[in-house]
Amino acid sequence: MNLLPYIFVLLAGILWGTTGTTQTFLQEGISPIAVAGVRSAIGGGILLIAVLVMRRIHFKKWSWRWTILAALAIALFQCLFFTSIRFAGVAVGTVVTIGSSPVFSGIMEWVIFKRRPDRVWGMATLLAIIGCILLFANRGETEVHPFGILLALCAGMMFALYTNFSKRLTEREETLPSVAMTFTLCALFLLPFSGDGVSWVFEGQNFWPMLFMGIVSTSMAYIFYLTGLEKISSSSAVTLSLAEPLTAALLGVFLVGEYLSPISWIGVILLLGGIIVLTFGSGKAAKKTEKASSLE
Template identity: 50%
Template sequence: MLWGTTGTVQALAPEGVHPIAIGAVRLAIGGLFLLLLSLGKIHWRGWPLKGTVAAALCMALYQPFFFSAVSMTGIAIGTVIAIGSAPVIAGLLEWGIKRKVPQASWWASTALAIAGCILLFTNRGSVVADPRGILLALGAGASFAGYTMISGTLVNRRETLPVVAVVFMLGAFFLTPFLFLYDLSWLMEARGAGVALHLGVVATGLAYLLFARGLVKVPASTAVTLSLAEPLTATMLGVFLIGESLDALSWLGVGLLLLGIVLLVWGQRGKSELDKGQVRSA
């Protein structure tokens, strides 16, 4: 839900701010915030360098993909396509790379999510979906799925906070050139500074820390599908705060997305109870 505020906050930024600049600033502030929290907890001996670099690249790519998509297609549509595509990609990655077939509840909830995204895509309200924005949103979905799968492996080998801090600081380093290509004078304005701090501290640092801790307990495919709470939040904020409008079919799509989340949570809860029962039996 914290992630779902990013598109709306971007829309409230000072006029003329480039979406790539917002993404770069977001990652830089978020990474610095997490690094400060993890001081003294980072131990470099035996650090999984390849996985860290791969996760950082995925997160760095996600920023320009996502914010550019939202600027082209609107908050609701851009976020739904970006995050709605991620569960499918994450499930396929787990299946293809880890040979781990997702649970039945994942298949059902993902099908509902896809149907919901399709209905939102057909929206005939005030938002028009730009084909270029759709491709960028799909790129964001793939980047997010890759980050989730890799991070799931990292947090099972290392403490969560240091892993997230290092990944985000490295991701911010990859985006550093963009800080010199775009105007950053908006950060000197009160509204611009507020937008940057919210995106960096709340919607990045805190949100990804919570997400990474969740990855310790659930598979990457399940975690990504649960993150569909983001487009639901973004859609509601886009409609009620920014003034975007959705037609009846799009509202049905929102309902299907919500149903998919509920189904996945129910399925994961049932699996946890089954695992506990097996442990007690043993």
């Protein structure tokens, strides 16, 4: 049973989960889209320089269609997600976005790519989504804003699209240049709409948190994610990425001093349960399939 791809995707989710805590070290009032654009520029730009030096990218033969689609999807995801939070609040926007992503990904695999998700994925996804809802319960945001919910659903769909597009991209290109090209293009799409420019990066203590988000929670995280994505289904990868809110919540408790209610701790347990079920259940299912095919 090869657990390594699942571990890579989990590591990606854990690194993404550090973003919220890291942003608390930035000066207040900076546009979230500006933060997203700059972290994409740092993460993608550093990797692009590296792959150019190593001569691991060939622009004439590059899979531009899948790269542009992946870059557009992840850029739209960030814009829609941050905007949904402004309308629906952090808790509701996060739950709807992150909770809907695995569902959208499973539907896309089934309808577009003719690959039906299995029962293990369904059970794990249900546990993880319920856990995510309970994790963000009792955050004091009871008002439901329909437009904010719609934006959050669109954000969830964009992340699912990004995952499926990236899987097609990594079937044709290496992981490192794929991440470099996708996030360099993503930065080019986002920065014109950031409003705050980039000069704020060098003000106060903003530089080091942004460098961390660019290198660790963007470059390293997406390298892990796409490396794991090469060996597992898109729907499984999106479900495992629910390690992000789990990590963010635990960091908030142990580093920032936030409070989690007993219901939220139940959500933590269910999220962990969903991740464990998917990681070990899918591995066993794959092993059985391999055994059955060898017997044939």
